[in-house]
Amino acid sequence: MIFDYETFKVIWWVLVGVLFIGFALTDGFDMGVGALLRIVGKTDEERRVAINAIAPHWDGNQVWLILAAGAIFAAWPITFGAAFSMLYWGLVLTLFSLFFRPVGFDYRSKIADPRWRNTWDWGLVAAGVIPPLVIGVAFGNLFLGVSFQFDEFLRVSGQGSFFGLFHPFAVLAGLVSLLMFTMQGATYLMLRTDAAVYARSRKAAQLTGLGVFVTFALAGVWLWAGIDGYAITQAPPHDSLPNPVAKTVVPMAGAWLANYSLYPAAILAPITGLLGALGVVAAAGANRAVMGFVSSSLSLVGVIMTAGVSLFPFVMPSSLNPNHSLTIWDSASSHLTLAIMFWAAMIFVPIILFYTFWCYKQLWGKVTVQFIRDNDHSVY
Template identity: 60%
Template sequence: MFDYTTLKVIWWLLVGVLLIGFAIMDGHDMGVGTLLPFVGKSDVERRVVINTVAPHWDGNQVWFITGGGAIFAAWPLVYATAFSGFYWAMLAVLWALFFRPVGFDYRSKINNPTWRNTWDWGLFIGGAVPPLIFGVAFGNLLQGVPFQFDDRMVSTYTGSFWALLNPFALLAGVVSTAMITLQGATYLAHRTEGDVQRRAITAVTVMGLLMVVTFIGAGVWLQAIDGYRITSPVVTDTLAAPLDKTVVREAGAWMANYAAVPLLWVLPILGVAGALGAVVLARAGRTLLAFVASSLAIAGVIGTAGASMFPFVMPSSTMLNASLTLWDSVSSHLTLGIMLVVAVIFVPIILIYTSWAYAVMRGKVTAAYIRENQHTVY
């Protein structure tokens, strides 16, 4: 089995992979929900849009649940502190997500325009709100979160919900929303045809360009934000002890990893190039490749955030040495080892099952199909 230090790095990478998997798979479901009221102009067109994701959305939720479970098991201090500080934000995400299962299941049960239109906007909320809040959360992480620990390692959050909605965090929220909506638009462009597909390709163009502009803008802005740096010797092979270090804030600290490892610049470049590639490919009719490019853009954006913050996971703005890193906020060596075995077994199973499900239900969803199967589709 791997040594403790190596396991800590492996789980940092695995959590990143799970977040990317969530953004790619559950992200295109949310992106489709965000676009639903705009790309579908009639009831039949909206049913076309819904039926591109309705058979898969609950399976894709596995990535969300697995990511949250991995954070809970690998980084218990991060999980506990985040749910304390971001409590109302997390509840807002859950409230928004409630619209998805009931929206998919009940939207077409009654043939009433008001009923169906209401659920369409409910699905929009369930698709648009979570990525916005997740982006705002990442924006706050990059600025530092106001929390501290007492002598018993009980965390106290000293900020407020409204303080989370600061300008940089809102910009990060726009990046996240554009990124997820782009993912949904490329998926829609691949799974539909006719007017719905044309509107989806227009959405790819708008969201792709919006993502690039805001992502670059956030990167430029980040250079003016004081980052975090550990100044004391870093101990990587001990149990959780976040207070046993010295941390300072200084200008340009979030860019230090890029200076030390220039290869990391591949990540932000991938974020920009992937989004622009998705726009070009979608407009050229290469919709599957556009979806792949959009997925690579997601990996680039999330990877950029992780590489910038490394080794920090949740920095504190009010008690600097309480900042949580991948070295000092993790579970035991035994726990990480057992979890790694579980991940090696079950993540491939999830990938195989998901690939099989999409292969079985591949192809275009058309208006004719909806009309011919009025009572057997969503």
């Protein structure tokens, strides 16, 4: 095979991260627009402007979320099973909130009754707020450790409840995620709208950019000063067959920051996250829509890379039995599976990127109130 087993494990850690970044950059502004719907749109026509700014792309953007979930299932099957067991109700809540998007888009404008449209508007807001919030809370719990362990047959079991996931640090991580997605939505609306919707989106971009900077910095300080990480003190070789219970892991102060000492260039990730957020504030203040969207995208990339670098090589630490924590080394699929998936990704991800860019190019342009009036029966 072109790469050895250890290298493939690292490659798939990178590829899963790329898929999450693709999800945050594209489906992120979809959800961000949904979260801002009642803020940037004060009238029905203005809300339709916001909705139709994402109308041609929202369903295609969800491909990244599906790909990320599928990649975790195929590359880290043990992690997929443990996550869907321990975070079940959070994932169900996310899934059910996403139901409001296709139904809301398709049915909202079919009846002119304000009560009907307002109801679906709030459904779209819920679909824009709940998923990023829950995803952020889930990532926050990874740093705290998830309460699970394996028995002698590698069956997962755990303790805790849905409400137990809402530790203050996890809630802060959820707020970072929600503000990130909302910032991405606001900067996207700056690109695609004008007049009153643009002005409100610009203001929202400034506020959410500042919010991302403050909350992300606060989360970093909290992680450094108040949360113990996990460190592997003994483990089988990285190219050995996966066995998630054959290592020794100990809680250790500052362990989540150890990779920044080992790989000094990694500090660029949090710096990019912080500077990108400040760039959004500056770009929105200067009426630079393109610069704002680019800065927002860079901030999202920086924040997600910071989470990945800080956790590496852990993908799901266990607070109940640290030795049973899941890492990229001991929760991966077989060498052959990772190799086949690698070539599939090399073929299909570029195709997805190509048709995505083509669709954006063909369907680009400003969405205005006049456009909605002229196409009242053919747009959302």
